[in-house]
Amino acid sequence: MNARMTLSARNIVKHYGGVVALEDGNLDVRTGEVVALIGANGSGKSTMAKVINGVVVLDRGQLLLNNEPIHFSSPQAAKDMGIATVFQELSLIPKMTVEDNIWLTREPIKSFGLINRKAVTRKTEELIALFEGTTSPSLRPDATVASLSPDERQIVEILKAISFDPWMIILDEATASLDNRQVHKLFDLINGWKEQGKAIVFVSHRMEEIFEIADRYSVLRNGKTVGSGNIKDINGDELVQLMIEEKSAFVFSRTRLDVTQEPGKKPICLEVNNLHTDVLGGISFNAMEGELIGIGGLQGQGQRNLLLALFGAIPYDGEVNFMGEKINFRNPREAMKKGLSLVPGDRAKEGLLYTRSILENFMLPSWRKYGFPLKIKNARKDAQKVSESLSLMMAGLQEPVSSLSGGNAQKVVIGKWLLREPQLFLLNDPTKGVDVGTKAEFYVLLNQLCEQGKTILFYSSDDEELVGLCDRVLVLQDGMIRAELKGESLTKENLISASLGISTRGVQ
Amino acid sequence: MKKFRLSPPVAALILAVILFLLSGLLPNGYGNDIDVAMAQATNIVRLAVFLGIIAAGQTLVIISGYEGIDLSSGSVVTLTAILTYVIVNGNNDKVLLALLVSLVVGGIIGLFNGAGISFLKISPFVMTLGMAGVVTGAILVLNHGNVSGKIAPIMTKVIARPLIGKIPGAIILWVIFGILMWLLLERTSFGKYLFAIGVNRVTAKLSGVNVVGMNLAAYSLAGALAGFGGFLLVGNTGVVFINLGQPYLFPSIAAVAVGGTLLSGGKGSYWGSMAGAIVLTLITSLLTTMQMPDSVRRMVLGGTLLILISIYGRQRSLRQ
Amino acid sequence: GPKATETAAPAAEATEAPVVEEPTEAPAEKFTIGISNPFISSEYRTQMIAELIEVNKEYMDQGITNELVIESADTDVAGQIQQLQNLMAKNVDAILVNPGDVNGLNATLEEAVSKGIIVISVDQELDVPNVYNVGIDQKEWAKTSAQWLAEKMGGTGNIVEIEGFPGHPANVARMNGVDEVLANYPDIKVLAKDTGKWDEATGQQVMSNFLAAYPNLDGYWTQDGMAIGALQAVMAANPAKFPIGVGEGRCQFLKLWQDVLKDHPDFDTIAVANPPGVSPTGLRIAVHMLMGEKVDETKLGGVNGLSFVIPVPVVITGDNLQEGLDICKDKPDAYLLDGIMTDQEVVDAFFK
Amino acid sequence: MKRWSWRYLVNRYPAFFPLILLVISIVVNAILQPNLLSLEMINNNLRVFMPMLLLAVGQTFVMIGGGIDISVGGIVSIVNTILATQVGLTGTPETMWKFVFLVILAGLLAGALNGFFIAILRLEPIITTYATGFLYAGLALFILPNPGGGIPQKISEIYRTTTPLGIPLAIYIIVIILLIWWLIRSTRFGRYLYAVGGNAQAAYETAVPVRTIVFSTYVISGLFSAFAGIAITMLSGSGNAEIGAGMILTSITAVVIGGTAFSGGVGGVAGPMMGAITLGLIQNIVSFSHISTWWETLVKASIIVAALAAPGIIDLFRKKGTRI
């Protein structure tokens, strides 16, 4: 339906103060195809997206539409050109309703400039129906965005982008907080858009997604475009090679604990008995020292709630023993003191102090260790060590976290707990938005922690990760453990069917 | 290429010095008389002390964020000044008691502020404004506006008179106080937590910071510091009256802002507030010695403030 | 309901009106007097209110008046209009108003007058038909101290002035008085003038600045609470020669004066009382008017010819400082030297 | 959330709680002052509350948009001094209307200056309007150094006594404002206002003209400050450069009691209008309740704090568990 159109970014340069975000960024997007924009954390993908949609002012370089130079002075200009964006950090107003968010600036108007509320609601319902079956009933046109779970917010952001029928859609890590079903729903939509002749830019760190949906790829490394081509002509290893300089990425798999064989060989770290919250309906399990337990299931089945409850951020009923001691923390502080740690799922809202320095973010849980007056030098040394072990890309510890790319920011959230050396790690989707190379390093790290006898409770929206990494996976549905997968039964197929509530072979 | 940026406290101080030097050229300026210039400079800094101390508590609650502000500080200053005046009643040996009472009373009022804000979720602006009314009302009830007392000679000597050479005790006190405030904000976990809750309270809580406790502490401390301000102020004025503290309220907020502390919280310094207090006092002093009607003076003050904050008070652009 | 203009016989319906009265219903002939005061954050005002209550007590004991109806809070013009409306709604027989604005209450006060209420403006002269004024002559008040200052300085030297709120009518009248006096002394030079906003701390701050800029000041003129601040500033700067300054009629000031004399025996100043007592005097006038006595309008003056001009009760100079201190013996520090006219004095001075 | 649960009502309708407060204060006031609900008393009270009410409406726009305006007092003073000096006690109605038009322009202009500094230069609202407040107050004092002047009594009579169809003028004004607000809320501008106050960055990325919206909130506040200035001039009939100074903090309190949050992005004008009336009624209640005069300030402040605390106290009792 659309005429063939091409949008090209040529030799884009963008600096943020002293930080180079893009040095020589290039991208060609044509109607009827999906281009995967890939690169390590901080390589400039989001910046490229923001250049194309007019949110940032570019320092140098050119945008071409059908080979004609164009210039976007604001998001409005880009939008007027039919370019829609799903922002990595979302562009939603939490206090407003779903429908108000989706139609913001394009509300259907009746006479006298009044908004046609009925039309807004009807059209919103139509949009929500696109993800039918993958969302909870709380995703309604009149629900406030603040009341939604991260995946539903992500979906609203996607719906908002497509609501004005753009010819080009930029999806910046739109799948990072979606579960398997939701991702496939989205892929169905993308395939439909391709047929309609829309152009799609797809940013993701999940290789299998890229190979499933993309037609072409374009790789950024340190702000430079280092390669592009047809996805058919390249394999995963080559792609990773392009993304990551020198050191080659490796697929990590750990030697699993043999939990089935020798129960009780390792001491129990965490004993959860019949834990209830207003979301959870009675959760019971044990975790041994050195064990890495995955928590799976669709989005919003109570995984976040479970982790927060254990960490003392949400009150619960039931009995929990930690290291042989009965616990029921009234606040995260107590939990932290006893040796628990939590990497929350929403780094912007729950994990970081954006305007404070990287150092202070690392140190937040640990300041007390540094005496009075605070031994800042020691703190710097320790923070430096951790940031090196996480290969954090930064201009310096004194820079604000807001200057980091999404993935690097995520590393800070993880890093601040490493400094405290806790016994139990509660991880809520910690690799969300983390690039392949770092992920691999992160897996090594998790393995080391397990070898040191630490216990890890690991929720991930990435099934590959759960299957490849965990000793056991507890699959949650409606606030209950519906399946426990381990050993032979821990396969991707089983995980998916268990998540969907379909009975699986070998499940206990 | 890193952009060179002047930190707000330094910028404010440089501005103060330039203004002061220029003021020498004014018709009523100090001209070539170094002694007069020194006396004027000392005097301005001395006057800035009281504003500066009252701005200290304000700095803390503003850094603590989430619209943090303390509009009750003016009334608390008045109350503790009256208490000091009555308790001391001319006795040197009652001074410490009065100081203690000032800190405790101020602290308790601050604690109430903090409790209303933390537990009842009242916005700080109106909570502390309401508290200001309550404290003023309490002053009226307690003494019907009539108090008897006297400050002690030692207070006058230490606070209002030159202590070492020609330097008034108040200034020396302020410098020590400034160092303590710096230690508190930059070299204690309390300070780090304060900035943390100013930026993001959920993050702070999930990182093991006792957010409610910190908030209560910040407001209590602010109350106590206002109490300290009242104690010092009465040492300077020598007398008390119902409206003693009120004139310091908004300037104390302006001093914090001029010093580069973000009114939205999470960023700032007490050095900044000190510089801000000096700049504000300097401008008012200069305007005093210049012959112009009050109307023009107000406009000049407003205009200068605007220029000042335009220089470094600009917020991040939405488009970068 | 509206009352007859003849206030001597308050209409019987007054008590039937749905006024919220004390449970013990007062006899019909008792008068109710309302006070409207828009500013309480000053010792002048608190003393004024306390004295009003005290003087009214005399009349209550005699069975002449009811408890005062006091509307007193820090508020703005709209708030004071609300105060007056509330007083009218409470069916008072007379209103003593200390106006916070010169014209802003006119319509409301006229409404009150039209309802037969006796309206007296205290401490601030208003030009509203049928509204009486009770107060001192602000200009004369200022001239007293200005004259003293000029003479003490021998008619020559440099001075500074610290005024109250510029534009406030009392301040304007006072500063005019000062200017008038100084016009006769061409050798007295006013180096600078600033507002001390009528409070001690600002007065002190302003004076500190002046002293730093003009270390060899010969004198200063100021008024009210700012005088204490100014003297504190002088003491802090501790110049070789203390300038001759104007003080205020407050016990705190007299004590300070006495203290200064210990170290500087040649220190000199003057304190002219600005009496809050004009308001209770106004209350007495109101009561006499309510009782039907006729005002001798030839003895009134002012802008609308309805002003009761009250003489300044006390002037303290070095000669009679001890007298002043004696008055202050059993008074709080914030006490302002005062004078309330007695019933007899009021009748003699203003009534037929 | 159940449709009729307390929490739902309070969250969904920001004016719900202020309405309860208003009803309570009317009832208490009426018990103490039985003729409160007579037409004359309603008119008397509302004409006094009107300036504050108008100021609160303007402030609401700014606060929904995430800002604050403490220069409103200065704008009120400018308007008052212009009218008092230019129309004068003996002016004709024509001059009056001419200058009413002019002061409305002045209000818009002052608001635009605030908007310029805050929306375009991106300065912090509190300190900026504190500074421009000095500018405006100084200007007012420049126009009218000494209190005096005013508008002809005939004109202020219109404001004080007009009761078309026996209903006080103020009621018409309130209804008109509510109507306009209801319309505004249903336009894009209304949505933008909440979006900008809710999250300016997200709004900008969604192509909301953030700058224009922020700018316009200050212009609207300037406009309503001018209205408030006109109202208070009509009420008092006189000029005084300090007239607006005392109104600033009260207007903010009215807005907050009215359920509009400082953080922006929530609220509406109905609540703050009720808040302004409630504050006025609290003053009446204190005045009619026979409290010793020394206690009045304390009691009044305590009632206000209690009113502000009430939603929080109710929540404390209802709260099931702490959430992050």
Ligand SMILES: Nc1ncnc2c1ncn2[C@@H]1O[C@H](COP(=O)(O)OP(=O)(O)OP(=O)(O)O)[C@@H](O)[C@H]1O
């Ligand atoms: N607002 C900003 N201020 C300063 N530096 C920034 C800002 N935004 C991004 N950067 C820097 O620009 C670089 C590119 O960031 P960008 O967000 O484009 O990376 P990305 O490829 O999207 O990474 P990720 O995969 O982690 O999302 C990073 O080094 C980052 O630190």
Ligand SMILES: Nc1ncnc2c1ncn2[C@@H]1O[C@H](COP(=O)(O)OP(=O)(O)OP(=O)(O)O)[C@@H](O)[C@H]1O
């Ligand atoms: N608050 C805002 N609302 C809407 N658009 C904005 C806003 N801030 C910036 N912009 C957009 O970004 C562009 C550039 O911003 P701005 O004019 O503030 O930059 P600038 O003047 O270079 O700022 P600086 O002085 O910080 O360098 C503007 O033309 C405008 O389109």
Ligand SMILES: [Mg+2]
């Ligand atoms: Mg990114």
Ligand SMILES: [Mg+2]
């Ligand atoms: Mg720029």
